[in-house]
Structures are given as C-alpha cells and as structure tokens.
Amino acid sequence: MFTIADIGSKRLEKVLVKDKTEDPKKLAEILKSDLLNLLQNYMEVKDLNVDFEVDTEGYFLTVNAEAKRIKTFGILPN
Amino acid sequence: MFVTLSCGDNVARKIVLTSGKGGVGKTTICANLGVRLANLGFRVALVDVDIGLNNLDVIMGVENKVLFDLSDVISAKCRVRQALIQDSRYPSLYILPSAHTSGGADISEENVKNVIDMLDPNFDYILIDCPAGVDKGFHRAVFSANEALVVVTPHISSIRDADKVLTILSSYNLFSTGLVVNRVRGDLLLSGEMISVEKISELLGVKIVGVIPDDDEVSTLSTLGAFSLNSTGTRAFSLLAENVHNGTRKVYDCTLKYRGFMGALRRSIKKRV
Numbered sequence: 367m368f369t370i371a372d373i374g375s376k377r378l379e380k381v382l383v384k385d386k387t388e389d390p391k392k393l394a395e396i397l398k399s400d401l402l403n404l405l406q407n408y409m410e411v412k413d414l415n416v417d418f419e420v421d422t423e424g425y426f427l428t429v430n431a432e433a434k435r436i437k438t439f440g441i442l443p444n
Numbered sequence: 445m446f447v448t449l450s451c452g453d454n455v456a457r458k459i460v461l462t463s464g465k466g467g468v469g470k471t472t473i474c475a476n477l478g479v480r481l482a483n484l485g486f487r488v489a490l491v492d493v494d495i496g497l498n499n500l501d502v503i504m505g506v507e508n509k510v511l512f513d514l515s516d517v518i519s520a521k522c523r524v525r526q527a528l529i530q531d532s533r534y535p536s537l538y539i540l541p542s543a544h545t546s547g548g549a550d551i552s553e554e555n556v557k558n559v560i561d562m563l564d565p566n567f568d569y570i571l572i573d574c575p576a577g578v579d580k581g582f583h584r585a586v587f588s589a590n591e592a593l594v595v596v597t598p599h600i601s602s603i604r605d606a607d608k609v610l611t612i613l614s615s616y617n618l619f620s621t622g623l624v625v626n627r628v629r630g631d632l633l634l635s636g637e638m639i640s641v642e643k644i645s646e647l648l649g650v651k652i653v654g655v656i657p658d659d660d661e662v663s664t665l666s667t668l669g670a671f672s673l674n675s676t677g678t679r680a681f682s683l684l685a686e687n688v689h690n691g692t693r694k695v696y697d698c699t700l701k702y703r704g705f706m707g708a709l710r711r712s713i714k715k716r717v
Contacts, residue, residue: 369637371639372636374639375643378603379647382604385604385607
C-alpha cells in the first residue's frame with residue numbers, strides 16, 4: 367500500500383530525471399563532435415552515433431562508430 | 445559579559461540562503477539563524493540582496509531605522525558602516541538592508557562582492573539573503589558567497605526548484621552546500637502524507653543541515669519582528685545554528701509532539717480542524 371508521500375516521491379523522481387534529460391542531449395552533440403575529432407586520428411569514421419540516456423540509476427552513454435579503415439591496420443578486405 | 449568569539453583566520457564565513465522558489469522562508473531562516481549565531485557570541489552581518497523586494501529589515505523589526513541601504517553603499521552615497529543597523533537585542537548582530545526603490549539593474553555581482561569584502565574583516569558570519577528565481581538577482585547573491593544553504597519545503601514544486609538551483613550552484617566554486625527543510629509537519633509525516641526529510645535529501649543528493657517545523661510561533665514572531673530563544677517552536681533554529689557552526693547533523697524531530705497518546709490526540713484535532 368503506497369502512501370501519499372510515496373506517490374509524491376515517485377512523481378518527483380520522474381520529474382527530476384525529465385528535467386535533466388534536455389541538457390544531456392546538448393552534451394551528446396558536443397561529445398559527438400569532440401569524439402569525431404579524436405577518432406579521426408585513428409580511423410576514417412563513416413558513421414558515429416552518440417546516445418545519452420538518463421534514468422533514476424544514472425547517466426548512460428552509448429557510442430557507436432563505424433569505420434572503413436583503421437589507420438594502424440589498414441583497409442578491410444572485401 | 446558579552447564575549448565575541450573569533451572564527452578561524454578572522455575571515456567571515458559567507459553563507460548565501462537561496463531556494464529558487466519564492467515564499468519558502470529564506471528571509472525568516474536567514475534572520476533566525478543570524479539571531480542564534482549572534483546569541484552564541486559571533487559577529488554576524490545579515491545582508492539583504494533581494495533588491496526591490498526587500499523584507500529582511502521588516503522581519504528583523506528594524507524597518508524604521510533604515511537610513512542608507514546596499515545601493516547607497518555601492519553608489520558611494522555613504523560608507524558601509526553608516527548603512528549597517530545594529531540590532532538592539534543582540535549587539536553583535538548587524539543588518540545591511542537592501543534597496544527598496546531601485547530595480548537593481550545597475551547593481552552588478554562585483555558591486556555586491558565589494559560591499560561583502562568590506563564587511564569581511566569585521567564579522568565571523570555574513571548571511572546573504574538571496575531573492576527567489578535563478579536570474580540576475582540570484583547570481584548577484586551567490587557570487588560573493590563561499591557556502592550555500594538551500595531552503596526547501598516538503599512540496600514537489602519547491603523540491604524541483606531546489607534541484608535546479610543546486611545544478612546552477614554546482615558551477616560555483618562553493619566550499620559547501622547544505623539543505624534546510626522548512627515547514628515540516630510532524631502529523632503529516634507520521635500519516636505518510638508528506639515527503640520525508642530523508643527522502644528530500646536523497647532526491648537532491650545534499651546533506652540536511654536543518655529541519656524547521658511548520659509552527660504557528662515562528663509565523664507569529666516574524667509578524668511581530670520578534671525572536672524567542674527558549675520556546676519549543678523555535679528550538680529547531682538553535683539546532684540549525686549549531687549544525688552550521690560545528691558541522692554536526694542534529695536534526696529536529698518534528699514528529700515528537702505527535703507521538704504517544706497526547707500526540708495522537710493532537711493529530712486527530714489538527715485533522716478535524
């Protein structure tokens with residue numbers, strides 16, 4: 367049985383997380399451009415996806431990069 | 445005999461009282477904390493940086509003694525010593541009122557900091573009363589501080605605003621940030637109808653420095669511009685002052701008077717009313 371305080375706390379938790387999701391999206395854009403600069407030292411980046419998620423457990427950053435050629439290893443054979 | 449204690453290297457602790465949301469009791473807590481610290485023997489300056497909506501003078505009961513204010517000091521119409529009002533009850537407590545006419549558009553963060561720096565060598569504590577909101581007035585008040593007390597009530601809107609304020613405060617180089625939970629109702633805590641102080645601290649990720657009950661006496665005394673050091677309703681302020689000075693975590697138990705047989709009776713009467 368949930369009390370009024372429990373319901374209020376849950377609602378508040380969700381609101382606080384929601385308030386914090388807008389800034390990480392902006393941060394993801396900044397990170398993406400910085401990561402692209404960094405990765406280009408090592409590879410020819412074809413596609414880069416940076417995803418920032420927020421929930422009550424914490425911040426989760428997912429980076430997906432696709433490269434045609436890694437500078438150290440060369441191009442992949444077809 | 446009145447003893448003035450020295451605090452550290454004779455550098456004042458500059459604490460800003462902020463909240464984001466208006467009407468949560470920043471000014472009342474600022475005034476009461478100042479009174480308790482002065483009563484402990486410290487030299488305390490209360491600086492009202494809520495320009496245009498100043499109320500610290502009226503809460504302190506010195507509204508008729510205001511000759512000069514913060515903007516007069518900034519515009520060099522008077523010296524800071526001339527603008528300070530000494531409290532008649534607590535001689536080591538001084539109030540620097542804020543301007544009531546100017547909107548404060550011409551007062552910068554550096555202007556306020558210069559005035560606070562002038563006060564610094566002469567005080568142990570400088571409590572800065574911050575305006576509501578997170579715009580220019582907020583930054584003007586926080587800029588000069590090295591510690592912050594965020595005042596919050598156990599209501600969703602107040603906690604949400606406090607969270608935003610804490611995010612902004614994290615960009616300032618503050619020595620410490622603490623939480624003061626105001627207007628806590630013991631009867632509602634016991635019946636599970638109010639978000640607990642511990643939960644608020646957990647949600648905001650900040651330590652609790654003080655818990656102030658929703659007490660009629662606190663409201664009555666601020667209407668009168670008076671203070672009581674011995675009453676049960678205002679004991680929570682003494683604990684707050686102790687925690688601020690010593691770094692202890694003594695939390696006032698708002699549920700105490702609603703426990704036991706008499707407490708249950710009080711709760712039931714309060715609910716019916």
